[in-house]
Structure formats: C-alpha cells, structure tokens
Amino acid sequence: MNYQVKLDAVEQTNVGIDELTEPLTFPVEAYLSPDYAKAEGDRLWAKVWQHAARVEEIPEVGDFVTYEIGRDSIIIIRTAPDKLKAFHNVCSHRARQLIDTPPGTNGVSGHRKLFVCGFHAWRYDIDGNCTYKHDEFDWKGALTDERTHLQEVRVDTWGGWVFINMDLNAVSLREYLDEAADILDPFQMEKMRYKWRQWVIFDCNWKTAIEAFMEPYHVTGTHSQMLANGDYYAYSAAYGMHGVSGFDVKSEENKAKSASSVMRAGKSGKDPRVSTYELQKEIYDTVNNASTTLTLVNAAKRLVDELPEGTPAPDVIKHWLKRAREDDAARGVEWPDITPEQQGKAGLAWSVFPNMSILQGITFALCYRARPYGDDPNKCIFESYAIERFPEGEEPKTEWVYAEATRDKWGLVLSQDFSNMAAVQRGMHSRAFRGTLPNPHQERKVTNFHRNLADYMGTGGLRLLK
Ligand code: FES
Numbered sequence: 001m002n003y004q005v006k007l008d009a010v011e012q013t014n015v016g017i018d019e020l021t022e023p024l025t026f027p028v029e030a031y032l033s034p035d036y037a038k039a040e041g042d043r044l045w046a047k048v049w050q051h052a053a054r055v056e057e058i059p060e061v062g063d064f065v066t067y068e069i070g071r072d073s074i075i076i077i078r079t080a081p082d083k084l085k086a087f088h089n090v091c092s093h094r095a096r097q098l099i100d101t102p103p104g105t106n107g108v109s110g111h112r113k114l115f116v117c118g119f120h121a122w123r124y125d126i127d128g129n130c131t132y133k134h135d136e137f138d139w140k141g142a143l144t145d146e147r148t149h150l151q152e153v154r155v156d157t158w159g160g161w162v163f164i165n166m167d168l169n170a171v172s173l174r175e176y177l178d179e180a181a182d183i184l185d186p187f188q189m190e191k192m193r194y195k196w197r198q199w200v201i202f203d204c205n206w207k208t209a210i211e212a213f214m215e216p217y218h219v220t221g222t223h224s225q226m227l228a229n230g231d232y233y234a235y236s237a238a239y240g241m242h243g244v245s246g247f248d249v250k251s252e253e254n255k256a257k258s259a260s261s262v263m264r265a266g267k268s269g270k271d272p273r274v275s276t277y278e279l280q281k282e283i284y285d286t287v288n289n290a291s292t293t294l295t296l297v298n299a300a301k302r303l304v305d306e307l308p309e310g311t312p313a314p315d316v317i318k319h320w321l322k323r324a325r326e327d328d329a330a331r332g333v334e335w336p337d338i339t340p341e342q343q344g345k346a347g348l349a350w351s352v353f354p355n356m357s358i359l360q361g362i363t364f365a366l367c368y369r370a371r372p373y374g375d376d377p378n379k380c381i382f383e384s385y386a387i388e389r390f391p392e393g394e395e396p397k398t399e400w401v402y403a404e405a406t407r408d409k410w411g412l413v414l415s416q417d418f419s420n421m422a423a424v425q426r427g428m429h430s431r432a433f434r435g436t437l438p439n440p441h442q443e444r445k446v447t448n449f450h451r452n453l454a455d456y457m458g459t460g461g462l463r464l465l466k
C-alpha cells in the first residue's frame with residue numbers, strides 16, 4: 001500500500017452522520033503519511049478549538065502556561081481576574097520564542113508582569129503590546145504597534161478547561177462544542193480539580209492513541225480481568241463533531257435494568273450489593289485511583305450491611321449514591337443535582353473533537369489527550385489526568401509528571417491500553433492491511449471522528465462496506 005500519496009490526489013468521499021450505523025471503512029493514510037501529518041498542522045490544528053490547559057493552572061493575574069501543538073507554541077496568560085489571553089509564543093523581532101519550551105517539558109508555566117525577549121531584549125506587556133524595542137530609532141518609525149504586537153490566538157473556557165483556536169474567524173467555542181457542552185454542563189466539571197496528571201511519548205500516531213479510549217469494545221480483548229465484575233457491551237453515538245459511548249445491553253428485555261454510565265451495578269446475575277462494591281473497588285485499584293472516588297468505593301463497601309439481601313439493582317444504586325452524597329457533604333464536597341435522564345443521556349465517556357476524551361461521573365472525570373509529536377506521524381504526546389471534587393482548600397498540588405507506560409506508574413488497566421499503541425501503529429504499516437473495520441454499533445465514535453477529520457483534511461473519508 002502506498003500511503004505516501006499526495007494529499008488531494010485521492011478523490012474524497014465521505015458519509016453523512018446518519019450513515020454511521022452502517023458497516024464502514026476508512027483508509028490508514030491519516031495514521032502513517034508524513035504528508036498528511038504535515039498538512040494536519042494547517043488544515044486541522046490551526047482551525048479547531050482544542051483543550052490547552054485547565055483554568056486552575058493559571059489562577060492569578062500574570063500566571064501563564066504554554067501549549068505546544070505540532071510546530072506551534074502558544075502562551076496562555078491571565079491578564080485580569082476574569083480575563084485570559086493567548087498569543088503565539090514568538091517575538092516579533094527575529095522570532096525567538098519568548099518562553100523557552102525545551103524538549104522533555106510538557107508545557108511551561110510561570111508568572112510574568114512582562115515578557116522580555118532573551119535575544120535583543122524587546123519587551124511585551126501581558127496584553128501583548130510591545131513596550132520596548134532596543135534602539136527603536138534605527139527603524140525610522142516603521143515599528144508600529146500593529147507590526148510588533150504579539151499575534152493573538154482565540155481563547156475561551158468551558159467546564160474548567162481552557163480552549164484555544166488559532167483561527168480568528170472560527171465559530172465560538174460554545175457553538176463548536178454544541179450539544180456536547182449542553183449535555184455535560186450539569187456535571188459542573190469547572191468545580192473539579194486535578195487529582196493527578198501524567199504524560200508519556202508513544203510510538204504511534206496521536207489518533208491511534210486517542211482512539212484506544214473511544215470505545216469499551218476492547219474490554220474483552222484488552223482488559224479481560226474486568227469481565228469478572230462488569231458487563232461491557234456499549235453503544236456509541238455521534239453528536240455533530242463529538243461523540244459519546246455508554247453501557248448497553250444486548251437484549252431488549254434487559255435494557256430497563258441497565259445504567260449507561262459508570263454509576264451502575266456490577267456484573268448482572270450477582271447480588272448487586274456485592275457486585276457494585278466489587279466493580280468500584282476494582283476500578284479504583286486498577287485505573288490509577290481514578291474513574292471513581294474513595295467516597296464512592298467506601299459507600300459501596302457498606303451496601304451489604306445497610307440493605308437486605310434481594311434488594312433490586314436500581315434500589316441498590318439509588319441507596320449507594322444517596323449515602324455517598326451524604327458522606328461527601330459531610331466533608332464539604334457538594335454534588336450537583338443531575339437527574340437520571342441527564343445522567344443517562346451523558347452516557348459513559350465523551351470524545352470532544354479532535355483529541356479530548358472525558359469519562360465523567362458526578363464527582364470525578366478521567367480524561368485523555370493525545371497530540372502530534374512535531375510532524376512525526378509515528379509518535380505522539382499522550383496525557384491522562386484525573387479531576388475530582390475536593391473540599392475547598394484540600395485540592396492537591398499537581399504538575400505534569402512524565403511516566404513511562406508501565407503498570408507500576410499507571411495502574412493495570414491503562415498499562416494494558418498502552419500495550420496496544422505501538423502494536424496497532426506497526427500493524428497499520430502492514431502492506432496487507434486493507435483498511436479498518438470499526439464496529440458499527442460500539443465504535444461509532446471512531447467513525448464519527450474520521451468523518452469529521454476527513455472534512456477538515458479533505459482526504460481520508462469513510463466508505464460504506466456494502
Ligand atoms: S528576537 Fe526577540 S528581541 Fe530580537
């Protein structure tokens with residue numbers, strides 16, 4: 001297979017959002033082609049809203065963080081108690097980066113009242129105005145404010161995340177997030193704070209990495225130990241550019257008994273008082289103390305003492321969540337009111353186009369982000385972090401920690417996911433591979449992602465298998 005095709009040389013086809021229910025395929029160029037990887041910088045990353053940081057990283061005026069995406073580096077800075085600004089990290093004189101972003105760092109943070117360029121000492125205030133040009137008179141008046149101002153990047157926030165967009169003509173962030181934001185707003189994730197955050201470099205494309213978290217279809221093959229305590233049949237659905245997955249049941253008569261989110265009973269057929277605890281404990285122990293909370297685990301542990309044998313699963317869940325909510329309230333953690341309908345619609349995990357994954361609960365979320373590593377299609381920067389509600393003043397202090405992809409550093413479940421990354425990328429390179437065959441029911445988030453990606457890139461669209 002010759003994947004080093006010139007972009008635009010291939011006739012573009014794609015499907016509509018309603019056709020995602022059909023068996024589909026798409027080519028592997030997007031994972032492998034150096035031309036494609038280079039074009040992504042201009043066609044995708046320079047055009048989309050993308051999650052760059054959490055608001056909590058820059059609480060004070062003058063606090064900044066850098067965000068690296070491909071060849072671009074962006075400075076995001078708080079310029080007033082209620083205002084953020086973002087600029088390209090480049091001096092208008094002769095292009096020195098204003099903030100050094102050495103290899104081995106994952107974003108640089110700090111505090112500035114002004115930026116002084118390390119090359120010829122030009123200065124910028126935090127609003128991006130160039131306030132000092134050494135020997136300015138030599139330019140005979142040509143250095144206008146407009147010519148020397150830092151180049152702005154759009155910035156906005158949602159759910160406690162800072163998003164940036166390099167396209168000054170893009171739609172608003174809210175319009176971009178659309179229904180995904182409406183459905184997730186009740187979770188009030190802006191009130192959650194980092195619990196931990198880790199990053200690593202993988203030998204695979206950023207899409208290979210983020211797609212590993214778009215579907216629970218891989219649980220049987222990758223995390224077979226999880227089948228002892230839970231059922232993992234999943235639906236997935238597209239909401240415009242974004243997508244969601246949730247737990248599903250294979251037979252119609254069981255549908256009424258199931259819950260689509262992580263707030264659910266464990267394995268069907270077991271005593272739900274026991275299986276709820278076993279599932280929560282397993283998740284906590286093997287997903288790096290994330291994807292649930294200690295409050296939820298401890299409240300689940302008491303279910304056998306607090307409820308009689310034979311209590312139906314929905315009543316067990318109701319009791320468990322009520323008790324956990326009381327336990328949290330006692331330590332100063334308020335839960336938002338989320339109706340069962342809102343909870344059901346929000347499902348298990350969201351993909352926000354292009355590279356953000358949020359597995360949410362009422363009091364926590366486990367998130368992933370994958371980004372290109374320069375323009376190398378066979379490498380990526382991968383990050384995972386947990387956010388949680390903490391009593392005020394008890395939020396942990398965190399920073400990005402580089403962590404090799406081992407069980408020791410990430411827990412059993414994530415290290416199992418990581419073991420597929422390079423192997424999938426290697427397989428994509430096989431001359432015998434004929435294009436992917438995503439599951440039309442359970443992996444629709446993946447196909448919806450490629451449907452939208454193809455629209456941005458002008459290549460790599462989906463085709464019907466039949
Ligand atoms: S490159 Fe910044 S002052 Fe010269």
Ligand SMILES: [Fe+2]
Pocket residue numbers: 212218222223413417
């Ligand atoms: Fe997984």
